Amino acid sequence: MELIPAAVEAFSEKYTSPESGLMYKLNRETHLKFELPHMLSGQVQGEFLRIVSHMIRPRRVLELGTYTGYSAICLAAGLTTDGILHTIDVNEELETLCHQYFEASGNADKIKMHIGKAADIIAQLDEVFDLVFIDADKAGYVHYYDQVWDKLRPGGFILADNVLYHGQVLAPESEQGSQAKAMVRFCEKVLADDRAEQVLLTIRDGVLMIRKK
Template identity: 40%
Template sequence: MHFLSETLQGYITAHSENEPSYLEELSRETHLKVIQPRMITGHYQGRVLSMLSKIIGPANILEIGTYTGYSALCLAEGLLPNGQLHTIDVNEELAWIQKKYIAKSGYTNRITLHTGDALNIIPSMKLEFDLVFIDAEKKEYARYFEEVYPKVRKGGIILSDNVLWSGKVVEPIDANDRATRALLSYNQMLKDDPRVETVMLPIRDGLTLSRVL
């Protein structure tokens, strides 16, 4: 499902900040060499993530789901001078492209790549995060949230991506569609959770902002 026409989406992108040249190059290489390139964050949402990060001014960022590193590099733009971003991905085969473009970006000493299951890695992290971006296995979103919540400072932001799931959240659900069912449950959980205040934005495939109270 396309929420906006291609023409209107093009207009919105054209009238938003340009992406850095290395991100444009990363997007091109992802589409040429990596499976499921539609998973990349892309120009417009990347600028939204960059802007949110710059507004928050985080000292520590956690990303769950690195893919080829586009969103991590966007989020890193808002880090405080000595800030650090930790990003987790289960697929070690993408490390080559992640490292290549982190090096091009100049954030080499400020981004730490973790490979493995986020649910095993997060408990070992002894950090307080100002900003978290959840964009990995949809069926595990609720578990990711519960793992990261105690590690987010009061007033910190948890972002959840793909919460509209190509519009499937408002369509009849296939009996075997566990991902859509999980997202429906997760979206309602965030709406009802008194520990956060939440707003869902129709950006790309849906982006939810939850502020820790």
């Protein structure tokens, strides 16, 4: 399903700040060398993440799902001078590439990459986060939400990616795949949580922005 018409996407890209040379290079390398390049945030969503980071000026950020590091670099852009971004991914084969681009971004000293299962690593992090970006396995979103909630400061934000899941969430439940069903369960959970307030943004594949009251 085409969630956003190509003409609207092109118009949005035209009037969004362009990728830096570094981000363009990472975007191209991801598309040329790796499977599932659509997992990369890209220009519009990447710029959204970068601006949110500058708005919040977070001291601690948690990212679940690093992939090739594009979103991590965007999220690290607005960190305070003593800020740290923890990013977690299960795929160790991407670690070298990520570190190369983290170094080139100038924020390598602020980005700590963890390889392993997100649930295990989150439990080991003794941090209070200002911002959390969830972009990992869709079936795990509900659990990750519960797991990070007590580590998120009051007034802190969670951004959950892919909540529209290619438009499959709009289909009757009987026609939804397991990933789409997981996204609906997650959105329903957040909607029912009176500790949170949220807005679903129709950026790219859908971003649910959640604020801890």
